[in-house]
Amino acid sequence: MLNNDSKLQKILIVGGGTAGWMAANLLACKWEDTEICLVESKEIGIIGVGEGSTPHLKFFFDAIDVADSQWMPHCNATYKNGITFDKWSAIPGFESYFHPFAAQTDDVFTVPLFFKNVQARMQGYNVDAHPDKYFLESYLSEHNLGPLPDESFPFGVAYGYHFDSALLGQFLAEHAQKKGVSRIYANVTDVIVRNDGNLSGVRLDDGSLIEADFFIDCSGFDALLMQKTLKVGFKSYKESLFNDAAVVMPTAISDVLPAETKSTALTNGWAWKIPLRNRFGNGYVYSSDYIDSNQAETELREHLGLLESDTDARHLKMKVGRVEKHWYKNCLAVGLSQGFIEPLEATAIALSFNTIAQFMQYFQQGQFTNKYESEFNRDINGRFDGIRDYVVCHYKANQRTDSDYWRDNAANPNISDTLNKILTLWQKSPDFAGDMVKYNLIGAYQPKSWACMLAGYGVFPKVNTNSSIDYSAHQQELEMLRDFIRRCGLNFKRHGELLTP
Ligand SMILES: Cc1cc2nc3c(=O)[nH]c(=O)nc-3n(C[C@H](O)[C@H](O)[C@H](O)COP(=O)(O)OP(=O)(O)OC[C@H]3O[C@@H](n4cnc5c(N)ncnc54)[C@H](O)[C@@H]3O)c2cc1C
Structure with missing residues (x-):
């Protein structure tokens, strides 16, 4: 909390999308003595997409002390065990894989055997190293079970959510206003900069001026304060991430409610399918260098069975x-x-949460000066670049050869040194996880996540059929693990049942 003699009397947030209202809530909860004001434009509106999260959305709600039962029903929200990546690989046996979140407490039983068998498979032994066989979350997803166990179950499962982003924004706006945040509907027409380069206020379309000590730019892709006014540079990821457009449409929800996001590779990108309580959200993320918007829409309609709709x-x-x-x-x-x-990895909300939470920590630690600005920017840039690398790896590791898009992605030389090193370790290291730690390559994702992806796409050498090594012990251990997972699964309810109030 701020001291009474702090100079930070007022913070102005420009933009009332998810980012703006997340910032408003966190600030209002933690810095109660500071006046928080948010201005948003009804005319411009919000982007209104973004329906999947990582576990960070739970961390956010925990930080503002809001339980699942308080917000989920308002936002048609469902639980997410992880993501199934379908048709990203054409290798027989690897056409689909499920990706769990990191940091489950049961990982201590599952991860060591997964790595043991992955390493054996990397040496050419005919061991089953498909990640779907090793994790409780894959089992939950396969059986449409939600991630909340019965009370007596000793392990927690990390989970994310699916939600209606417009309703989430509304919920957060109401909650922040109850905490004292003031809301103004207006267009910002001008941003006023002081001689020292700091911002002093914004001019609204009714001619009024709002002044503040600190400003939070949540104006979406407009980037009104940081990029347009303060001229901070933008580093494009286009050379390694080709997708720059999306087409979105809903479909009816199914009787049985899945507890996962599905990402299906199409000819020039991928389609998401996200279950909400009342509908599926669907979208095709594609590169406009390879396909135009009409073709993309037709392909999505075809994929969803909506050609005639x-x-x-x-x-x-x-x-x-x-x-x-x-x-x-x-x-x-x-x-x-x-x-x-x-x-692809639904990380935007996680990045927003990390940015606000870490900023508040650094700002407060530096007595509300810019003392830790460089450290903060280095951390957040590292997080962005780390997630970028991981998402790029999906495209590098894809095992499709049916279009220029997929072939160009796999052959793309524009990858970071870090990703290069990780891919080299995967091919050459006898201890992938240990070497990732040794060579300081752990960033936004843990070795388990990298290994799940690469194993899930079947990035393995050919099985050595001449090997005389007996690997039956590996298989037996896997059978025992499968049995353990199946028994764990008995402690979880069907997802639809879990959400019934
Ligand atoms: C195709 C697609 C899929 C996505 N999927 C996911 C996902 O699954 N998971 C995830 O976490 N994220 C996802 N995202 C990202 C997610 O949509 C955003 O991170 C999230 O909605 C936050 O957006 P925002 O608040 O930054 O911007 P916006 O929602 O665009 O809000 C911007 C705000 O600024 C206001 N504004 C702008 N200019 C002015 C002005 N001059 N005066 C006053 N107000 C102004 C607007 O009115 C609005 O209130 C996706 C994005 C896209 C494009």
């Missing part, structure tokens, strides 16, 4: 990359104004 489609453009500085002078950029990594 008049369901409206929404088309969106995406600017993929990040700002060079997320905190500069007396301004912080959060959400799409600070950057965006295409939605």
Whole structure:
């Protein structure tokens, strides 16, 4: 909490999308003595997509002390065990794999055997190293079970959510206002900069001026304060992430409610399928260098069985990359104004949460000065680039050869040194996980996540059929693990049942 003699009397947030209202809630909960004001434009509106999260959304709600039961029903929200990647690989046996979140407490039983068998498979032994066989979350997902166990079950499972982003925004706006945040509907027409380069206020379309000590730019892809006014540079990820557009449309929800996001590779990108309580959200994320918006819409309709339907489609453009500085002078950029990594791993909310939470920590530690601005920017840039590397790896490791898009992605030389090193370790190291730690390669994702992806796509050498090594013990251990997982699964309810109030 701020001291009474702090100079930080007022913070102005520009933008009322998910990012703006997340920032408003966190600030209002933690810095109760500071006046928080948010201005948003009804005319411009919000982007209104973004329906999947990582476990960070839970961390956010925990931080503002809101339980699942308080917000989920308002936002048609469901639970997410992870993501199934379908048709990203054409290798027989690896056409689909499920990706769990990291940090489950039961990992201590499952991860060691997974790595043992992955390493054996990397040496050419005919051991089953498909990740779907090793994790409780895959089992839960396969059987449409939710991630909340019975009370007596000793392990926790990490989970994310699916939600209606417009309803989430509304919920957060109401909650923040109850905590004292003031909300103004207006267009910001001008941003006033002081002689020292700091911001002093914004001019609204009714001519009024709002002044503040600190500003949070949540103006979405417009990036009104950080990029347009303060001229902070933007580092594009386009050379390694080709996708720059999406087309979105809903379908009816199924009787049995899945507890996972499904990502299906199409000819020039991938389609998401996200279960909400009342509908599926669907979208095709593609590169406009390879396919135009009409072709993309037709392909999505075909994929969803909606060719004859008049369901409206929404088309969106995406600017993929990040700002060079997320905190500069007396301004912080959060959400799409600070950057965006295409939605394959649904990380935007996680990045917004990390940005606000870490900023508050550094700002407070530095007595509300810019003392830790460089450290903060280095951390957040590292996080962005780390997630970028992981998402790029999906495209590098894809095992499809049916279009220029997939072939160009696999052959793309524009990958970071870090990703290069990780891929080399995968091919050469007898201890992939240990060497990732040894060579300081752990960033946004743990070795388990990298191994799940690479094993899930079947990035293995050919099985050595001449090997005389007896690997039956590996298989037996796997059978015992499968039995353990099946018994764990008895402690979980069907997802639909879990959500019934
Ligand atoms: C195709 C796609 C899929 C996505 N999927 C996911 C996902 O699965 N998971 C995930 O976490 N994220 C996802 N995202 C990202 C997610 O949509 C955003 O991170 C999230 O909605 C936050 O957006 P925002 O608040 O930064 O911007 P916006 O929602 O665009 O809000 C911007 C705000 O600024 C206001 N504004 C702008 N200019 C002015 C002005 N001059 N005056 C006043 N107000 C102004 C607007 O009115 C609005 O209130 C996806 C994005 C895209 C494009």
